[in-house]
Amino acid sequence: MDFIRPRFYDDFLCIADRCTDNCCIGWEIDIDPVSLERFQNVQGEFGECLRSAIHKGEDVCTFAFGEGERCALLREDGLCELVLHEGEDSLCDICALHPRFFGWYNGRREAGLGLCCEEVCRLLFSDSSPLTFVASDISEEWEETCSDELLEYLTAARERIFLRLQDRSRSFGERLYACAVYVRQLQENIDSGEYRLPEMQEAAAQKADILPVVEALCSLWSNAESISAEWDAAAAQLYSRRYQLAESFGRFLADNSGELWRYEHIAVYFCYRYFLNGVFEGEIVSRFGVALMSVLAVMLFDCMYYSDGKLTEWQRILNLKLYSKQMEYSEDNLELAYDAVWDASELSPESIATCFV
Numbered sequence: 001m002d003f004i005r006p007r008f009y010d011d012f013l014c015i016a017d018r019c020t021d022n023c024c025i026g027w028e029i030d031i032d033p034v035s036l037e038r039f040q041n042v043q044g045e046f047g048e049c050l051r052s053a054i055h056k057g058e059d060v061c062t063f064a065f066g067e068g069e070r071c072a073l074l075r076e077d078g079l080c081e082l083v084l085h086e087g088e089d090s091l092c093d094i095c096a097l098h099p100r101f102f103g104w105y106n107g108r109r110e111a112g113l114g115l116c117c118e119e120v121c122r123l124l125f126s127d128s129s130p131l132t133f134v135a136s137d138i139s140e141e142w143e144e145t146c147s148d149e150l151l152e153y154l155t156a157a158r159e160r161i162f163l164r165l166q167d168r169s170r171s172f173g174e175r176l177y178a179c180a181v182y183v184r185q186l187q188e189n190i191d192s193g194e195y196r197l198p199e200m201q202e203a204a205a206q207k208a209d210i211l212p213v214v215e216a217l218c219s220l221w222s223n224a225e226s227i228s229a230e231w232d233a234a235a236a237q238l239y240s241r242r243y244q245l246a247e248s249f250g251r252f253l254a255d256n257s258g259e260l261w262r263y264e265h266i267a268v269y270f271c272y273r274y275f276l277n278g279v280f281e282g283e284i285v286s287r288f289g290v291a292l293m294s295v296l297a298v299m300l301f302d303c304m305y306y307s308d309g310k311l312t313e314w315q316r317i318l319n320l321k322l323y324s325k326q327m328e329y330s331e332d333n334l335e336l337a338y339d340a341v342w343d344a345s346e347l348s349p350e351s352i353a354t355c356f357v
């Protein structure tokens, strides 16, 4: 089986007690049945302590919350009691795998690291050269889950999209717009059952007023499930400053021309994570739309915190992480965003792309 992952995937190591945002706080952690059985057999005083930290829910067991919604096994210093007593290998599946994500497409497994983690955001921003992916062969059983023909079609199309997104001889807006038009063409071909790969066209976009797009984005967020008070405050601030942001966005883009590779990485990364999922339903416009929506959202937050011509690397990481946690780590919110790409004309890929022209 082919195993694909971003170039920095193998470098990832959780920074544990050095993380400002421990992912063992505020999230309910489901314990898989195999780990649960193992936990029942842990001996001694720690075994008792471990079992008392397990909450038995109706369908699934989770780690109980301590004060401040901290996992009951998380120490004050940010280290995990389970790892300290039983070693890394004792972790349940979710703790061992987070923040990794996987997609299975017939004989291919695509993996990545979620941007909800500040260390992953740091790694993403650690190299300005075009983001690449590595492949290796692994032995893993697989079964057919999707149409091979469509999978091949979308994989080849995604390659072309990556190439255009990373073509730095063109302006950023031009690249996004050409890809938006291309994805629409691909969708038409899929709908008519004609898997012919179109050429990427030279598409000239007109600069559009960004305010209606920002307002549509804020309206989408106001209907989303809230993941954190921090997000609520940042989104409310962005809404209240929308007129000012709409005015200063062009200047931010121009001032940050040397930093556009970061947004290119975000576009490629979201596209990598979501585009091929379209193989299951034969729908890709919303997948690509969410990638562009995410680039715009993160850039708006960056623009909001841009002050005196400066924005720290750390603030960029915080903005990306906050956005990812809110929109990617709630299935309902992600679905809402997919729907909005079709339902709100301001949030179509073409419309969002024109904001960057």
Ligand code: SF4
Residues within 6 Å of the ligand: 013, 014, 015, 016, 019, 020, 021, 022, 023, 024, 098, 099, 116, 117, 118, 119, 120
């Ligand atoms: S957010 Fe990332 S670095 Fe922080 S504790 Fe979780 S996995 Fe580790």
